[in-house]
Amino acid sequence: MSIQNVSLNLNVRGLGKSATLAINERVAELQKAGREIYSFGLGQSPFPVPQCVVNALQKHAHEKDYLPVQGLPQLREAVAEFHRREDHVNIQQENVMIGPGSKELMFLLQLAFYGDILIPAPCWVSYIPQAKIIGRKVTMIETAYKNRWTLSPQALEAQCLEENDVDKPRLLILNYPSNPYGDGNTVEELMQIAEVARKYNIIILSDEIYGQTNHQGKHISIARYYPEGTIISSGLSKWCGAGGWRLGTFSFPASLRWLLDALVVVASETYTSVSAPIQYASVVAFRGGDEINEYLLHSRRILNALGKWIVQQLQDAKVRIHPVEGAFYIFPDFEHYRQALLEVNIKSSTELCERILEDTGVAALPGSSFGRSKHELNLRMAYVNFDGEKALLASKKVPLDQPLDAEFLTQHCALVVTGINRLIDWLKQL
Amino acid sequence: MSIQNVSLNLNVRGLGKSATLAINERVAELQKAGREIYSFGLGQSPFPVPQCVVNALQKHAHEKDYLPVQGLPQLREAVAEFHRREDHVNIQQENVMIGPGSKELMFLLQLAFYGDILIPAPCWVSYIPQAKIIGRKVTMIETAYKNRWTLSPQALEAQCLEENDVDKPRLLILNYPSNPYGDGNTVEELMQIAEVARKYNIIILSDEIYGQTNHQGKHISIARYYPEGTIISSGLSKWCGAGGWRLGTFSFPASLRWLLDALVVVASETYTSVSAPIQYASVVAFRGGDEINEYLLHSRRILNALGKWIVQQLQDAKVRIHPVEGAFYIFPDFEHYRQALLEVNIKSSTELCERILEDTGVAALPGSSFGRSKHELNLRMAYVNFDGEKALLASKKVPLDQPLDAEFLTQHCALVVTGINRLIDWLKQL
Structure with a gap:
C-alpha cells in the first residue's frame, strides 16, 4: 500500500467522463492536428445570453453574501411566476429550489429519494451514471423508432405491473x-402518462430544460395533468444561452414538500447555495419581457428552420428520422444502411460514429451513449455549431412572414449545413 | 402508499440543515420579533470582494460557454502559482480542480475515496454530515483544550495502531x-503529523480556506512537509470576501492523480463546471498584486486587533480560551463556570447557547455542532458582525506603526464589542 494505490468507491471506479463533455476534448485534439471538424457533439445553445441579463450580472457583481440554500427569494418568485405564466401550472415560490445546474439537482434528487428510477431510452447521458454513482437501481423502459422514441403510457404501466410490488416508490424521469431526439409525447400521450403515474403513485421528474426552445413556443408541461406528482426541472442553460453560468431550477408541488426539504438539507452540506451574482441576474431572465420574448422568437425561428432543413435532407437520403419539435438535437437512425455499413465493418453506433468522424470530420455521439443498444445504428447530433449572435441579427432583418430559407441557413449556419451534406455524401458512396 | 408518503434515503432522513446556515434563519426570526441580536453565528467574511475582482466579473459577465469540468486553465494556473508563491508548494495547474465551493469538492472527495475518514474534533460542521450522507465511516480523533484543540501527532498514530489493519486507506481532514477555534498546529507539530501520515500512507485533505487570513500573513501549509500525500483546499470565500460567489479549489500532488481523475468524473455528472463569469473573475483574485495585498494587510490587521481584544476580555473573565492566529472564530470554553451554570440548569453546550441568546441577544453556536461532547460547555463565535468595507477604509487612515486600539474597535466593530461585553456581564451575574 502506498499513496499511489488506488482506493476508490466501486460505484465511481471505471466511470468515464460524461460523453457529451468528452467529445468536446476529442474534437479539440483533431482540430489541433489540423483536421476540419463539423462538430455536432456538445449540446450548448449557440445563442448569447440576452443583453438585459448580462447587464443584470454586471449590476450585481458586488453581491457577496451567502444566499439561502433554497435560493434567492425573488428568484424563486420569478421562477414560480414563469411556470404559472408559461406552463399554466400553479407553482409557489416556497416550493422552488435553485441549484448550480439542473444536473446537480437531479443528482441530489436521486440521492435523497429512495426508490427505483424509471428512464425511457433513448435518454440524456447523465441520468444513468448518476444512478450508478449513488448505487441506485435504474430500469430502462424501451421505446421505438415507430413511436418517435417517446415513452408509451402502456409500456410505463407494463413496467409497474411486471414486478410483484406495485406500490414500490418510483421516480420516472x-x-x-x-435530448437526444428533439421531440416529445403528444398532449394526449402526456395525459395518459399522467393517468398511469397517478394510478401507481409514480413521482415524475419532468426535465423541461428545453421547454422554451419548443420551435413553435408551444411547450406543454405534464405538470398540467399531474400537478401533485410532478417536479418540473428548468434553468438558464438552454433557452437563455447561459449553459456556462450554471443555474438550474426544480419546482415542486406542495405534496412533495418532504422531498424538497430533503434536497435542501443535502444542498446545505454540498454546494451551499448558487453563486449570488448569478442568482440576482437570473431574476431578469425568468421575469421575461419584450427583449427576452424577441430573443426567444428569433432563436426558435432559426432552430426551427435549421431543424426542418436537416430532417428533410436526411429523410431524402433514406435516414430514419422524425420531424423535430424543439431543442437542437436530432437522433438519426441508419438502419436502412445496415447491410452497406456491415460491408465496411460497421456493426455498432460507436463504430459508426468513429468512422464518420474519421472519413468526413462530422463529430456526433453514438446512440449507445443515450441508453440504446450498441447494435442499433443511431447517432445524436446537436445542430448548434454556428454563430448564434450573428444569426439572431440576420433573422431580425428577415420579415417575420418570410421563412428562413436554405440560402439563409447556408450563409449563417454554414458548418452545420456542410456537415450534413458531407454526411449524406458519405452515405451515398457506401 | 400515496405521493405524500415519505420515501427517503436513510442516510439523508433526519439530517438537519447545516448548523451555521440554520442559525442565520433563527437570528432573522428573532430580529423580526424586534429583539436586538449580536450575531456571532454565520462565519462569513465581513469584508467586501476587492474592487479589482468585482471589475473582472463585470468584464466577463457575457461569458456563456461551459468551461472544462476541472476548471478554466488560466484559473488553474493562477491557483497553482498562488500556492507556489504563498505556500512554497510545487503545485502544477494540471493538478488543480475548481469547484462550486470547497464544501462541494470535499463531498465529492468523500464520495470518490474508499476508506476511513479521520477528523480531529472540534471540527467544521459539514465534514460529518457529508460522511453520513455518503454512508462512510468517520473516526473522530479527540483533542483537548490544553493542546489548543489541535491534533496531536501521537493521537493520530495511536488511532492507526488501534485497528488491526494498519494499511487501511485513510483520509485525514x-x-x-x-473553524471553530482560529488556531492551528505549530510548524513542529505539522512536521510530526506529516511523518505519521507518511508512515501510514494517510491522505491528508488540508483545508486551508482560511490560510490567507492568518493574522500575521504567515500561514504554513502542511503540504510543505508531506507534498506527496496532501490535497490543499482553498477558495475565494474567506480571504477574498466572496463566500456567496461559490468558488473553491483543490490542489493535488501528482501522486494522487487517480483521485483527482475520479473527482473530475463525478463532477462531470453533477455540477459540470463552475460558473464561467465567476471563474474568469477569480483569476484576478488568485494572481494577487498590490490591491489584493493591501486588502489582505488591512483585513488581517482588523481581525488580529479584534481577536486579541476579545481573547483578552474573555481570559480576564476566566473563560478558557487560547490566543487566535487566524480566521475569525473563537471557541471559548466555560468549564470554570460549570457549577454556576448547573445552578441555573445549564448542563450542555446547546443549553448554554440557547440561554445566552435568550438572556443577552448574543447568537453563538454550541460546541456540540463541532464534534465535541454535548456535556462540554463550549461555543463557537464568529466575530464578523461589522461593516468590513467601512472598517477597511478606517484602518487605512491609521498609520501602520500604530495599533488598532479599543477605541477603533468600539467605533468600527460596535456590535461585536457590545456582544462580548454583554456575554461577560451575563457571566458575572451568574
Whole structure:
C-alpha cells in the first residue's frame, strides 16, 4: 500500500467522463492536428445570453453574501411566476429550489429519494451514471423508432405491473423536448402518462430544460395533468444561452414538500447555495419581457428552420428520422444502411460514429451513449455549431412572414449545413 | 402508499440543515420579533470582494460557454502559482480542480475515496454530515483544550495502531487556521503529523480556506512537509470576501492523480463546471498584486486587533480560551463556570447557547455542532458582525506603526464589542 494505490468507491471506479463533455476534448485534439471538424457533439445553445441579463450580472457583481440554500427569494418568485405564466401550472415560490445546474439537482434528487428510477431510452447521458454513482437501481423502459422514441403510457404501466410490488416508490424521469431526439409525447400521450403515474403513485421528474426552445413556443408541461406528482426541472442553460453560468431550477408541488426539504438539507452540506451574482441576474431572465420574448422568437425561428432543413435532407437520403419539435438535437437512425455499413465493418453506433468522424470530420455521439443498444445504428447530433449572435441579427432583418430559407441557413449556419451534406455524401458512396 | 408518503434515503432522513446556515434563519426570526441580536453565528467574511475582482466579473459577465469540468486553465494556473508563491508548494495547474465551493469538492472527495475518514474534533460542521450522507465511516480523533484543540501527532498514530489493519486507506481532514477555534498546529507539530501520515500512507485533505487570513500573513501549509500525500483546499470565500460567489479549489500532488481523475468524473455528472463569469473573475483574485495585498494587510490587521481584544476580555473573565492566529472564530470554553451554570440548569453546550441568546441577544453556536461532547460547555463565535468595507477604509487612515486600539474597535466593530461585553456581564451575574 502506498499513496499511489488506488482506493476508490466501486460505484465511481471505471466511470468515464460524461460523453457529451468528452467529445468536446476529442474534437479539440483533431482540430489541433489540423483536421476540419463539423462538430455536432456538445449540446450548448449557440445563442448569447440576452443583453438585459448580462447587464443584470454586471449590476450585481458586488453581491457577496451567502444566499439561502433554497435560493434567492425573488428568484424563486420569478421562477414560480414563469411556470404559472408559461406552463399554466400553479407553482409557489416556497416550493422552488435553485441549484448550480439542473444536473446537480437531479443528482441530489436521486440521492435523497429512495426508490427505483424509471428512464425511457433513448435518454440524456447523465441520468444513468448518476444512478450508478449513488448505487441506485435504474430500469430502462424501451421505446421505438415507430413511436418517435417517446415513452408509451402502456409500456410505463407494463413496467409497474411486471414486478410483484406495485406500490414500490418510483421516480420516472421524462425529458422533452428531448435530448437526444428533439421531440416529445403528444398532449394526449402526456395525459395518459399522467393517468398511469397517478394510478401507481409514480413521482415524475419532468426535465423541461428545453421547454422554451419548443420551435413553435408551444411547450406543454405534464405538470398540467399531474400537478401533485410532478417536479418540473428548468434553468438558464438552454433557452437563455447561459449553459456556462450554471443555474438550474426544480419546482415542486406542495405534496412533495418532504422531498424538497430533503434536497435542501443535502444542498446545505454540498454546494451551499448558487453563486449570488448569478442568482440576482437570473431574476431578469425568468421575469421575461419584450427583449427576452424577441430573443426567444428569433432563436426558435432559426432552430426551427435549421431543424426542418436537416430532417428533410436526411429523410431524402433514406435516414430514419422524425420531424423535430424543439431543442437542437436530432437522433438519426441508419438502419436502412445496415447491410452497406456491415460491408465496411460497421456493426455498432460507436463504430459508426468513429468512422464518420474519421472519413468526413462530422463529430456526433453514438446512440449507445443515450441508453440504446450498441447494435442499433443511431447517432445524436446537436445542430448548434454556428454563430448564434450573428444569426439572431440576420433573422431580425428577415420579415417575420418570410421563412428562413436554405440560402439563409447556408450563409449563417454554414458548418452545420456542410456537415450534413458531407454526411449524406458519405452515405451515398457506401 | 400515496405521493405524500415519505420515501427517503436513510442516510439523508433526519439530517438537519447545516448548523451555521440554520442559525442565520433563527437570528432573522428573532430580529423580526424586534429583539436586538449580536450575531456571532454565520462565519462569513465581513469584508467586501476587492474592487479589482468585482471589475473582472463585470468584464466577463457575457461569458456563456461551459468551461472544462476541472476548471478554466488560466484559473488553474493562477491557483497553482498562488500556492507556489504563498505556500512554497510545487503545485502544477494540471493538478488543480475548481469547484462550486470547497464544501462541494470535499463531498465529492468523500464520495470518490474508499476508506476511513479521520477528523480531529472540534471540527467544521459539514465534514460529518457529508460522511453520513455518503454512508462512510468517520473516526473522530479527540483533542483537548490544553493542546489548543489541535491534533496531536501521537493521537493520530495511536488511532492507526488501534485497528488491526494498519494499511487501511485513510483520509485525514485537517483544517487550520481552524473553524471553530482560529488556531492551528505549530510548524513542529505539522512536521510530526506529516511523518505519521507518511508512515501510514494517510491522505491528508488540508483545508486551508482560511490560510490567507492568518493574522500575521504567515500561514504554513502542511503540504510543505508531506507534498506527496496532501490535497490543499482553498477558495475565494474567506480571504477574498466572496463566500456567496461559490468558488473553491483543490490542489493535488501528482501522486494522487487517480483521485483527482475520479473527482473530475463525478463532477462531470453533477455540477459540470463552475460558473464561467465567476471563474474568469477569480483569476484576478488568485494572481494577487498590490490591491489584493493591501486588502489582505488591512483585513488581517482588523481581525488580529479584534481577536486579541476579545481573547483578552474573555481570559480576564476566566473563560478558557487560547490566543487566535487566524480566521475569525473563537471557541471559548466555560468549564470554570460549570457549577454556576448547573445552578441555573445549564448542563450542555446547546443549553448554554440557547440561554445566552435568550438572556443577552448574543447568537453563538454550541460546541456540540463541532464534534465535541454535548456535556462540554463550549461555543463557537464568529466575530464578523461589522461593516468590513467601512472598517477597511478606517484602518487605512491609521498609520501602520500604530495599533488598532479599543477605541477603533468600539467605533468600527460596535456590535461585536457590545456582544462580548454583554456575554461577560451575563457571566458575572451568574
